[in-house]
Amino acid sequence: MSRAIDQDMQRFKDIVRGRIRKDLRRYITHGELYGRKGRETVSIPVPNVETPRFRHGNKGSGGVGQGEGEDGTPIGRGGDQDGDGTGQAGSEPGGHVREVEVTLDELAEMLAAELALPNIEPKGKDSIKSRKDKYSSIRRTGPDSLRHVKRTYKRALKRQIAAGEFNPKEPRIIPVRGDEEYRSWKPVLEPQANAAIIYMMDVSGSMTDEQKEIVRIESFWIDTWLKKQYDGVERRYIVHDAVAHEVDEDTFYRTRESGGTRISSAYKACSIIIDRDFPPADWNIYCFQFSDGDNWGEDNEGCLKVLTDSILPHCNLFCYGQVESPYGSGDYIRELRRIKDEYEQMILSEIDDKDAIFDSIKTFLGTGR
Known part of the structure; x- marks a missing residue:
């Protein structure tokens, strides 16, 4: 069931993005996207998308039509189905607009596909270095927020086994201060274009x-x-x-x-x-x-x-x-x-x-x- 839901959701997203790509020129022309710009996403108004399905009519509403018929002949009960602004209130929904969030990266890909834009070949790619901190090492001191729980308990377990304090029938691991280990970072310089x-x-x-x-x-x-x-x-x-x-x-x-x-x-x-x-x-x-x-x-x-x-x-x-x-x-x-x-x-x-x-x-x- 979960897989079917995921497949349906992905299909729906593909349909929505297809609609956006189809109308991209209109969105560009009227500036609708810029006005809805967030930090990483843009909310885009798209017409409501529904999956086609058969809908049963009321019981006894009429039989099967026969003959060739003519253009414009109404099908089903009620005669002419076009609304003229008169008569009783209807029960069917009207058209709706749905706000769909699209990331700026997705927009860029749509733009590239629509305009056939080639990827840019940057210059100076190795000339600028950006400093980034990567948590790739361990140290014995640090704040509680960076404590490496798994390594701390493994160290405590080794200590208790070596000291003969560990009882397999009642396994209790109690770390002491000397067992604690913490994540640590190293500054890394990466090329940046x-x-x-x-x-x-x-x-x-x-x-x-x-x-x-x-x-x-x-x-x-x-x-x-x-x-x-x-x-x-x-x-x-x-x-x-x-x-x-x-x-x-x-x-x-x-x-x-x-x-x-x-x-x-x-x-x-x-x-x-x-x-x-x-x-x-x-x-x-x-x-x-x-x-x-x-x-x-x-x-x-x-x-x-x-x-x-x-x-x-x-x-x-x-x-x-x-x-x-x-x-x-x-x-x-x-x-x-x-x-x-x-x-x-x-x-x-x-x-x-x-x-x-x-x-x-x-x-x-x-x-x-």
């Missing part, structure tokens, strides 16, 4: 709330995939109009600014963060920039100089996503196209609306870098 993600977002007056929502949704999925690929992920956030500021995650998504635009200020802030926190030889660095492409014209040459001298040589990927805005000129992406052929790590994407997020993620992450 880490990734640094630097997000840059234009928050000038031409960026609307809809454009910022696009950035928020796309960033969630980028984070989900990269965390699946790396042992540790560090994030930094930059917002800018004419001046750039390094901010925390909450400010990055909620800030409202106005004014002109100097993209070079964001690039300078990004370069400072790389030099300060992430030595390129040891870190896998990913830069994601989002803007509507409306930059102060005289700033473009300065942007390209900082980008080519201080950022692109150090990045696994530099991804520029230009979101469509009713106010921005959209000219900046043309400047980047001038140099794109020289830098294979540069990826450009034009995001017209939320429906384009899905394809933009594939464009950014589909290279396996």
Whole structure:
């Protein structure tokens, strides 16, 4: 019985995850997952899933239908079965939505399968060492919480047998202080492949709330995939109009600014963060920039100089996503196209609306870098 229940539960989970995979594009587009994000899991609303089964009708409700019939002919008692909003209250349940918890790792696997994303080959894999404590040894002193009960009683048993105190007919093992043994740890250095993600977002007056929502949704999925690929992920956030500021995650998504635009200020802030926190030889660095492409014209040459001298040589990927805005000129992406052929790590994407997020993620992450 237990095995049958386990099999049914696993089958149900497979059905639910199949439904999520089927509708993944819709979840990505509307940001439903991001709003339900927990520490390790996400609650996803899916339509109620029921196992098909035969249901007997009422006794004497009618005989077997005969003849070919016509399209739309009702079957069974009651004539027309379609509700029209009139008549007595019904007894059948309506449609329901079920909240299903899915881990972020499972989401990343679904994303990879849906977008055919290749696994990333990290660099600097043996350069960064993380210190972990492993309980792999024994010592004679320690706190009660780390006492090794089995070894303590074995030691007490040996002592009692050697002293002739153990009676097999009345087996009593009474440890004394000298019998106690405790678990102990040793620090172990393990190779760790880490990734640094630097997000840059234009928050000038031409960026609307809809454009910022696009950035928020796309960033969630980028984070989900990269965390699946790396042992540790560090994030930094930059917002800018004419001046750039390094901010925390909450400010990055909620800030409202106005004014002109100097993209070079964001690039300078990004370069400072790389030099300060992430030595390129040891870190896998990913830069994601989002803007509507409306930059102060005289700033473009300065942007390209900082980008080519201080950022692109150090990045696994530099991804520029230009979101469509009713106010921005959209000219900046043309400047980047001038140099794109020289830098294979540069990826450009034009995001017209939320429906384009899905394809933009594939464009950014589909290279396996």
